[in-house]
Amino acid sequence: MNPAELHIGIVGAGPSGCYVADALGRKLPGARIDIFDRLPTPFGLVRGGVAPDHQGTKNIARQFERTLGKDGVRFLGNIAIGRDLSYEELKAAYDVLIITIGALEDRRLGIPGETLDGVYGSGQFVGWYNGIPDGRELEPKLDGKSLAIIGNGNVALDIARLLGKTPDELASSDLCAHARTAFEAARIEDIWLIGRRGPAEASFTTAELAEFGELSRVAIQVDPAQLPQILPEGLPEEQRKLAEKNLEVLRTYAAHEEQHNRPVRIHFMFHAAPVAILGEGRARELVLEKTRIEHGRAIPGGETFTIPADTIISAIGYRSTPFSGLPFDEVRGIVANDQGRVEAGVYTVGWCKRGPQGVVPANRADSLAVADLILADLAIHQTGGKPGGALIDSLFAEHGVRPVDFAGWQKINAAEVAAGQGRPREKLARIEDLLAAARG
Ligand SMILES: Cc1cc2nc3c(=O)[nH]c(=O)nc-3n(C[C@H](O)[C@H](O)[C@H](O)COP(=O)(O)OP(=O)(O)OC[C@H]3O[C@@H](n4cnc5c(N)ncnc54)[C@H](O)[C@@H]3O)c2cc1C
Numbered sequence: 001m002n003p004a005e006l007h008i009g010i011v012g013a014g015p016s017g018c019y020v021a022d023a024l025g026r027k028l029p030g031a032r033i034d035i036f037d038r039l040p041t042p043f044g045l046v047r048g049g050v051a052p053d054h055q056g057t058k059n060i061a062r063q064f065e066r067t068l069g070k071d072g073v074r075f076l077g078n079i080a081i082g083r084d085l086s087y088e089e090l091k092a093a094y095d096v097l098i099i100t101i102g103a104l105e106d107r108r109l110g111i112p113g114e115t116l117d118g119v120y121g122s123g124q125f126v127g128w129y130n131g132i133p134d135g136r137e138l139e140p141k142l143d144g145k146s147l148a149i150i151g152n153g154n155v156a157l158d159i160a161r162l163l164g165k166t167p168d169e170l171a172s173s174d175l176c177a178h179a180r181t182a183f184e185a186a187r188i189e190d191i192w193l194i195g196r197r198g199p200a201e202a203s204f205t206t207a208e209l210a211e212f213g214e215l216s217r218v219a220i221q222v223d224p225a226q227l228p229q230i231l232p233e234g235l236p237e238e239q240r241k242l243a244e245k246n247l248e249v250l251r252t253y254a255a256h257e258e259q260h261n262r263p264v265r266i267h268f269m270f271h272a273a274p275v276a277i278l279g280e281g282r283a284r285e286l287v288l289e290k291t292r293i294e295h296g297r298a299i300p301g302g303e304t305f306t307i308p309a310d311t312i313i314s315a316i317g318y319r320s321t322p323f324s325g326l327p328f329d330e331v332r333g334i335v336a337n338d339q340g341r342v343e344a345g346v347y348t349v350g351w352c353k354r355g356p357q358g359v360v361p362a363n364r365a366d367s368l369a370v371a372d373l374i375l376a377d378l379a380i381h382q383t384g385g386k387p388g389g390a391l392i393d394s395l396f397a398e399h400g401v402r403p404v405d406f407a408g409w410q411k412i413n414a415a416e417v418a419a420g421q422g423r424p425r426e427k428l429a430r431i432e433d434l435l436a437a438a439r440g
Pocket of ligand 1: 011012013014015016017036037038039042043044045046049050051054057079080081082100101102103104126155158323349350351352357358359360361363
């Protein structure tokens, strides 16, 4: 097989798509690589998920940008597979097709009251403040005094931290202007961080937890009675180490006494499973049931209690969104695959392959492993000879769609950075504004 005759298509220009493009570009010099994204902008959750006040984490985008700008690589933005091109069309075009569509859909709580006004999934809420165009018009209700976040991962902490920060503390972030305005107008006094399980089982990381200690207007409330003196038996080693470090931080929060006159309180509440959301048309209260842990699982104990909650955000995980024809595992909410193989010539990498877990670098290891698998398969099957970009370009003409290319993205980037005025950037959050910037 001559790599120069090989056409590779990648669906999704998030971290996984960029890492796998880089790996295959190095291993198969001369191969043509097309990377599609449904948005006019690349980098997936690095742009649309990672917290706007964690700019250091977003630096990885510079490396991804170098990959997208390489000879032989094309970025084809604003092309959603399932809408602008079909899976079958991609299979006809590419010798190797890799699905890296992430996991964008919020998992549901599955409790009564979930559809009341004021209840959001974290994907929706984070997408709104981070300028993902689908969420631009969400206008979440932040007008009440009490807001509850359900989930004990870093996403829950991100949301609580951002809401707890003062405008000055957000000044160096790229939080979108519409979200800054809404945060400044909000009058939230109590933010509840709710975990079904205990602090020993929480999946948030210590650095993120420790950041709460730096928030100037926030009083952190931790009930010392919820912090175990001894860790439960049978915790996996990695979780044990994390739990020890997290408990150390939580104990310092529990001992804080001098914060009583601060205007915002963040309450860490463990062993509480959501049972129902109450309110007439609009969420007003969250009913919780006390739990105990058995073999790492939260077991409801029958005793319920209620907290006020005018806004509720569930941060309990995500599912991938399949397009027609894509083999899909409905139970796990991921692309059906065997170690990354989907069907002949089709592979998958990243959150849509493994589920919504792991930080950005975890997708690099995954991408390298699947790239090796692809190379091994190519050596056996002698694949090659499909039309690649030529077919895709004729389909674009036929379907009347025009992608945003890499130069278009660079124009968007320049426009956003210029509008930042001291901030890293001011994101364009509407499709029409992004397209106008891309087309100069
Ligand atoms: C709120 C949040 C905060 C996070 N914070 C951090 C952090 O601080 N540090 C860290 O290391 N990790 C963080 N992560 C995890 C990190 O973002 C993921 O590990 C990583 O983004 C997964 O990469 P991916 O490429 O698999 O998926 P994604 O990043 O989701 O990329 C998938 C891409 O596919 C595109 N796509 C989807 N469907 C289609 C379609 N039909 N057609 C074309 N394109 C499509 C999407 O637009 C997207 O660009 C965070 C995650 C979330 C949700």
